Amino acid sequence: MNVAPHLERLRLLRPVKGRLAAALLCMGAGVLIQLGFPRAIAWFIDHAAQLQQHGIPPHLVLGMLGAAVLLAAASSLRFYLFQSASQHIVLRLRRQLFDVLIRQPIGFFDQHHVGELTSRLHADVLAVHESLTVGAANVLRSLCVFGGGVAMLLALSPLLSLPLALFIPVSLYLGKRSGNSYRQRAREVQSSVAESGKVAQEHFANVRLVHAFNQQAGASGRYGRAAGRALGAALANVRLAALFQGSLQLLLYLALLCTLCFGAWLIGRGELTVGQLTAFILYATMVTESASSLAEFWSSWMRTLGATDRIFELLRLAPRAEDGLQPATLSGRLRFEDVGFRYPQRPAQAALDGVSLQVAPGETVALVGSSGAGKSTIANLLLGHYPPGAGRILFDAFDATALAPAALRRHVALVEQEPSLFSGTIAENIRFAVPEREVTQEEVEACARRAQAHDFILAFPDGYETVVGERGVQLSGGQKQRIAIARAMLRDPAILILDEATSALDAASETLVQAGLDNLMRGRTTIVIAHRLSTIVHADRIVVLAGGRICQQGSHAELLRQADGAYAELMRHQLAQYGRLDAPLEAA
Template sequence: MRPSPVVTHLSEEEVDAREPVLARVAHLLKPYRRQIMLVLVAVISSAALTSVVPFLVRAVFDHALFPLDGGPPDLGLLGWLVAGMCVIPIVTALIGIGQNWLTSTVGNSAMADLRGDLFEHLQKMELAFFTATKTGAIQSRLANDVAGVRTVLTDTATTIVQNSVTVTAALISMVLLSWQLTILTLILMPLFVWLQLRVGRRRQRLARRTQESLSEMTAITEEALSVSGILLAKVFNRSTQEVERYREANRRQTRLQVEQAMTGRTFFAVVQTFFAITPALIYLVAGWIITGSSVISADTLTAGTLVAFTTLQGRLQMPLLQLMRVSLDVQTSLALFRRIFEYLDLEPAITERPGAVALDPRTIEGRVELRGVYFRYPEPRALSGTVSRDRFGDSGVRIGEAEGGEDVEKGSGWALEDVSMVVEPGRLAAIVGPSGSGKTTATYLVPRFYDVTEGAVLIDGHDVRDLTLSSLADAVGMVTQEPYLFHGTIRDNIAYACPGATAEQIEQAARGANIHDRIMSFPEGYETITGERGYRLSGGEKQRLAIARVLLKDPKILILDEATSALDTETERLVQEALERATRSRTTIAIAHRLSTIQSADVIFGLADGRVVEQGTHEELLAHPDGLYARLYVEQFSRPGSSRYDERRADISL
């Protein structure tokens, strides 16, 4: 039974406590201050020009068509007023085009910055974070959450400013025309604002649940539609169950989307209805004023004033509704921003200390030492709603498995306990032991995939925690049991270790890995596409490509994590020859289940239950028949009751 460790993530209050979310959003826009100032100038200019139109309308009625002094229409004045009413929309349209270009540029650039910051932060996170988090969930947070705030960064800020300026200008104009009618127009606004705040809080909660549901769907898609997932489903005839799993997540997402879309619709229907009937109420009040049934003086209420006022009402309605809608969008987006900032606020567990020393590749010797190492796997840290769980149940958090098949989940016990090893420069050290004994864990401490709980790991006498991460990564290379190849050409996969490598250097590395001739047998040679995770290649071909990649990197320290397991005899021979070339003049730590591959090791360490129980050469360890290595050797090469088994036992007893 797997334990269920506590998954830590920041709450909304904790995210806001570090720095208010809106302040952090504003910080994203800081590099684009000049463009934003131009947008503000454009918005204010456009709003100011638009506010002039109602006054032109009043002048058309009260001075050009129906002069208040009772004279004939003034066609000359009418021509100028009409010309102004025509020019203003053209100018505002041109301003709007420039404004839209600026806002789109600023918003998309800020969103690209945010996405880039997220990806960069992801690269800094420790290995344990990824073993505790679904890959699809991380992808969703990078893609869906960032896309969800696109509108806020590209349009919302401008919409708020533009509509705020428009509403302000319209209200000022309405007050100048008739402050009494303005009060009548806005009498229910406090109630609307209160209702809008309540709807916004509900939309915010729904937005977070919707994005978490979307993350789950993305994770299911990534798992089920990968090559490995499809193969697994076909082998175990689980395609129907996978489809139903996706359909259930899809139904939940649909329900949340509908609920989010409908939240606030009744509120907006009420507001829109009120604004629609307000002009009719204004006409009714105007009738009372004109007939003397009101305390308001009829002297200021001309036909032009009434037409201008109702025109302003029409201009006020849409900006106010947009402000309310955009306010809800902002509150919805705050939930997404919190999810993004929650991610950015997770501090990497593996970081450089101040004053970290860089290993000099010209002088590094490659001496590796584990000194009194105790190690316990930390509690997994993951984002809310992203923790990896069993596919067909809820049996707790699955922390993950290390390369080589060694389960990295150890509960509350020690994964390694008082482990001490020394590998001299240029020597080959082998680590053997039963599955789960801590072999892979020990090697993962050398490149600082994890940090020791107690004790120290040293390279040339330097504690790895005192070294720069970049120089440590350059000094240590690794070939795992299941090498990862990305979807691309063979050339690109090898050159990943050294992007600036020449074709000759890549070919030399491939020859050293015993894979050049095989590559050239493909119709497209080095331009052959490997397929996702290298599925177009055999296991041995992938292993040799991984070795070629390490040879191109040319590290001083090499870790081989069961690099020849599960290979046929001929392929193992080719891989073993490549490994022998790779280990020359390098400090090498090899994990092996096939003991035939490490009999020539300079030193062999036997691990059991996270402890070093023996060490020595092949001959020295065989001299102890009851030792771990001798038992593993007999079990691997012979079967009880066979003559070969008896011969092996006899050899060991000598």
């Protein structure tokens, strides 16, 4: 048997070993008292006539009462210590898993659905809570009761213990056999639960789209089918558990029936008293129930192994290396040298093919081209989300692959077309830009003023403490953009990436956002992924991309003079389609 998976999970107990040791002491005290009760009952039965004549001695009553109180206190404390240890382990495991996941490269999240990862983080981790401490506590208690009970049985009547000698190994064998099946079935259950969680997360995240297309019934159907598959896997597991439980109960009652019949025969022969048989039956019940618990725990433990296999596979993932050069400042000079790149999910298609480009410090370069031309890929490479597949990217004189990813990103800021906001307050979303230090309220407000956001923030009753809702749902598009601009200003980057930052705004909002962008862009190297003509005509240089290659470079006027060039053709097409100068450069 491979012991590595078992040890891997048992190591989780190390941080709470103090609590577990105290819980084990309480457990030992409780088991000793529990093992004494059948002996006491036997004494009462065999001395019933004497007690009837003289009464029960007061010291005996006090002793029994004290033992009951001590048992209750030990049981209560044992339960608290094991349960609190379990909660600490679950929290620690979740934090470890989250820390590993959040540090994975972006390519990892391209391959794993957020709903699946969330299910692993919550549902799968609970399986550890059920078995590792609570289940382990029960099995340790069962072991103690089992060992003490067997010793008492042998002391009372070795001959009468024979029927149990058959029941115990058979029940443990059944537990082992069923446990082997449980592990695979539990893995299937957790996978199907993760799949249904993925479906739910997708539809909740896009609930406005679901309502816009009246797809509520379709969403319910897709979730119902996924949940049905999870139910089928769970019921298969339940059927196996039911068969196992029924088999154990049958063995238990057969063993007790044999014990009763054999015990009555021994009483008739004068080799056993009624009190001793009663005590024997009580001890036999303890032993058989403990043996059943041990067998059941093995099955439960194997279910836990199956349910948590994926968790430990994820925990073994190596986070992206954060070592490398950490320059204190960058001027913003960029250089692409024959850069090629293919996304891991689309290895047959080149997203960039031999791109060479130089950007001077403080220069504004607009990237234009049709969808799939490579504009967003350049932004992804600048942010360090992916390493280039060929060639190299230089930041000043530093090769991007030689820089620590976190150090590189400290000098880069991004303003997206649809800004990503968290569900906290406006101030928290602005402060998000600087994780390295505490940001004062004065800094937050100063950046908001420059981003043209201060006035509308103060118009809210809670001001900067206004909760924006999930993905900023309580704010308009222009308000979200200006908060994103304020966030980028707080970062004070050398390199700024504007990913179609005004393409989805109306004219009034665009004017305010553009004013904030002008403040943000001043003195910084700026890469503009262009969508509207108004956002690129003032760029120092326009780079036209097609099929992952650069096909033209120059100012707006220079490129228009090349009447047969891709840029001029793009302008003619868009102006003919929209009939206005601020028309998008690419079809939506």
